Amino acid sequence: MFPSSFDYVRASSVSEAISILNNEEDAKLIAGGHSLLPLMKLRLANPSKLVDIGRISDLSYIEDRGDHVAIGALTRHHAIENSQVIKASVPMLSHVASLVGDPSVRHRGTLGGSVSHGDGASDLPAAILALDATLVITSGNGVREVEAKNFFKGFLETDLNQGEILTEIKVPKATGGWSYQKFNRRAQDWAIVGVAAVRNGSTKISLVNMASMPIRAEAVENALSGGASIDEAAALASEGIDPPSDLNASADYRRHLASVLVRRALAEANSN
Amino acid sequence: MTVTDSQTSHGILGTRTLRKExxxxxxxxxKFTDDLVIPGALYMALLRSNVAHAKIVSIDTEAAKEAPGVVAVYTYDDLKDDWAGPMPCAWPVTPDMKNPNHFPLANGKVNYVGDGIAVVLANSKEQAIDALELISVEYDEIDPVLEIEDSAKDERVIHQDLGTNASFKWDLIPNKDGVDEAFAKAAFTVSERYIQQRIVPAAMEPRSIVVVPAPFGGDFTIYNTTQIPHILKIMLALTVGISESKIRVIAPSVGGGFGSKLDVYAEDVLTLALARKLRKPIRWTEERTENALATIHGRGQVQYIELAADASGKVTAVRVNILADMGAYLQLITPGIPLLGAFLYHGVYDVPNYSFSCTGYFTNKTPTDAYRGAGRPEATFAIERAMDALAHKMGISPIEIRRRNFIKKEQFPYSSAAGLVFDSGDYETNLDKAVGLLGIEEILAEKQRRIDSGSTKLLGLGMSFFVEMCGLAPSRVLASLNYGAGGxxxxxxxxxxxxxxxxxxxxxxxxxxxxxxxxxxxxxxxxxxxxxxxxxxxxxxxxxxxxxxxxxxxxxxxxxxxxxxxxxxxxxxxxxxxxxxxxxxxxxxxxxxxxxxxxxxxxxxxxxxxxxxxxxxxxxxxxxxxxxxxxxxxDPPNFTFPYGSHFAVVEIDTETGKVDLLRYLAVDDCGNRVNPLIIEGQVHGGLAQGIAQALFEEAAYDDRGNLITSTLADYLVPSAAEFPFFELDHTITPSPTNPLGVKGIGEAGAIASPPAIINAVVDALNHLGIEDVEMPASPQRVWRAINGAKKG
Structure with a gap:
């Protein structure tokens, strides 16, 4: 399997990448390539040009900024997994990064790439959604910020417009209880269902592979705010959600798994 | 021969010698085939059917012919005089076996998703594959026949000229009256139905071929990632119509086969025929999805097995009926695969009455053929699951039912009711060793503790005791089975x-x-x-x-x-x-x-x-x-009969249905051991593939006959992370059949492990009233079984 033919250009700066994107409608950014290339090999994505931003070194950083950690979009999963700053300030994010794919994926894939791709079955987008991260987006018009819960719009669809690049992810520190429950059949696979739970003030819950995009389990969050028990809240895991069906899990099995995993996630988040 | 030496062995056999390879x-x-640098080669790509069953109304190749780098585009009509005969099937198991027309490219009709329709030759692989998208095919679709039992009804016949979907019926019923009498007199009977799902062999190196014609003289050197360079040479000479003396086949480093490279494929014929036609080197390497679609699948059976037993649990008769999925066509030894298991459905047990029937049916799916164990894993699964069912019915332990039925050490060489002579064995000693290593009391106690405490993590202990006939094979025996070569x-x-x-x-x-x-x-x-x-x-x-x-x-x-x-x-x-x-x-x-x-x-x-x-x-x-x-x-005088005890301990999460394999113990007897390191490697690989069949892998189709597990993201080949550390041990019972006293180990793990795993899964769930779980025992499937049992 290999992609249709395409042009390739390596950008040396964000502004250069933006100007190329603005001049070519079908151009796509590529960083680690672990989301885009599989689609291209299946010829489900056929960009006319790839703009490689993988070597823009000033977009790879992890910085403690007091109340939050700022992570450059090109920071690789492996770096997030092993960062002392993230382990100390947002331990769930480090843990989730350690569960993405296998070691070779984690050495190539970037946080910004995974989040921009917005796959509902991916671990990291759901994690930053539960963590209430803020996304910093750069374009020819300057810089804007979007909250994670307003960023994911649909199946592989995000708030990013052509000519915009996700440049930084700002993650509030979250050292209270947390849990990430990833249910799959092989260690390297996407989650069949995953649940991220973060206690940071209120309790936030996001779900993996329960919809076409990463989503928050709002019914669970509201029930908890209203004083519901863990069991009562977990029973609402798929309230208002229409999960996909595939070979590994029918929609009804996914709903069941979501309840089980939300319950386990809440129990674990309450115990650490 | 006279051995006059004081020393015939220098102590090298049996040592853990590191592999020279x-x-x-x-x-x-x-160097693997695709690594070879061949100047001037043309790259071949195949347009494959994306529908399971259809008449081809038209094929338009004009745009593809004009594409950059394309040298030629051919369909069946263009090439029908470029080969000498149809694709070969070397094992006509019965004189009246029905073998459909099968050529390297479809002749007016496609019969599975993946069937070749047109071939492109171009100056690069990329150009060849890009040009495929420019070929348009108009299909007149026919509803596909996908399930074996639907095929057997003959409501829709795939190959109309054959008049039926049944390719053959093959029986081994030496003593029908004895079987009938045993069932009539039985104190206990079990009647079971098992499914052997289709498996994608998924060798790490996909198929790959380079055919290099000599510029003068008409000779062809074929580099091919094959298990069978010699058989391939003969078959290609006959099929393409080239003198055997003009063909040299070289298999460079070959990255696994598992039976899938024990075959002659359309691409083997096409590359050679096109090298002759164009007088240029032709090369082709399979893509991973092509490997799933157009390389053979393994297994694919519906099995009915019945046991009759007397009051003491002694099995008096085994009666088996197999419906075997041939897929769309007969490949090299497709019809013979069930026969390789046909003699072994009584397993390691001394059973006086035996009856085996098998019918091969066509479906609109990828052809099946040999996959690690070929026929013997299917047989072992059926008897070892049925023995557990019998033990459960009698209220005795799976170990005890086996001990009561073993062929005894003093019975060897043992003439079976099915007509084999088992060379040597000491099953009791082997089982004793495994039981001693297992710590069975602790496992059973912990299992009960978990049930009593209402735990959501249940334990199950399962076993299988396998035997296989291998060391294929005495040529005269192969002749009696109508196999087209010697052994x-x-x-x-x-x-x-x-x-x-x-x-x-x-x-x-x-x-x-x-x-x-x-x-x-x-x-x-x-x-x-x-x-x-x-x-x-x-x-x-x-x-x-x-x-x-x-x-x-x-x-x-x-x-x-x-x-x-x-x-x-x-x-x-x-x-x-x-x-x-x-x-x-x-x-x-x-x-x-x-x-x-x-x-x-x-x-x-x-x-x-x-x-x-x-x-x-x-x-x-x-x-x-x-x-x-x-x-x-x-030419060996007999098969060899390796055997062994395998035990699995699983933990089942009753809330999710996920099965975790906690322990796997294998005590194999492959006769004398030449290199324990290689033996252990073979057992590890075999176990991985057998456990994969039990828990992970399935070539799954949708209701239109599309393979929905056509990538390695969807087809779940497990990795090392999914397995515990395998506990291996052995006994040694030399084979008297050959001078080395060896028996063979390549297939053992794949044969023994599926029933051990499923027996363990069923053992964990038995107190809930669950008596069977189909393979693969996926979380969803296990959860549904638990859920169904709760609802009662």
């Missing part, structure tokens, strides 16, 4: 003038480690360094005689031939040494490369000296031919 494989020096193997051992040794084998290793094991066999006899021994193989110009590698045959048949040829060479060297020392041959001892005169050890002549004398031929005994070389072609 590994440095070049690990360093990347080894011998050839070997040549030559000691070069400088005393280095060349071993030529007709076996064709593709990961098994023959370069090491064969060198060990020779080194053990001659007492020389294995690094002075080179094993040549997998090139029909270098090793012209051979029947290749499959069916756990290489060591017991090919290795035995090497052993015998070594013995023959040594006898010739002995004659030369005796001549030089002016003593009689009987007066010579041999050890570690040196002949010495009995009683006068200072009178000696080295093997190296004999080799040089044989080369110069200055002073050989009268009438002796120069050169120190001997060849043996050996």
């Amino acid at each position: 590994d440095p070049k494989l690990l360093s990347g020096e080894a 011998w193997e050839a070997a040549t051992v030559r000691i070069l003038p400088t005393s280095k040794v060349q071993v030529v084998t007709g076996s064709a290793p593709h990961g098994q480690g023959h370069e090491t094991a064969w060198a060990m066999i020779v080194a053990d006899r001659l007492g020389i360094d294995i690094n002075d021994i080179e094993v040549l193989h997998s090139d029909t110009a270098i090793a012209p005689h051979g029947l290749d590698t499959y069916g756990s045959r290489s060591l017991s048949v090919g290795g035995s031939a090497v052993h015998m040829a070594t013995e023959k060479v040594l006898e010739k060297a002995r004659s030369i040494a005796a001549h030089q020392l002016e003593v009689s041959e009987a007066d010579l001892d041999y050890a570690s490369g040196m002949f010495t005169v009995k009683g006068s050890p200072d009178k000696a002549f080295p093997l190296a000296g004999a080799a040089f004398e044989a080369f110069t031929a200055h002073n050989l005994p009268d009438g002796m031919e120069p050169n120190l070389e001997a060849s043996v072609t050996w």
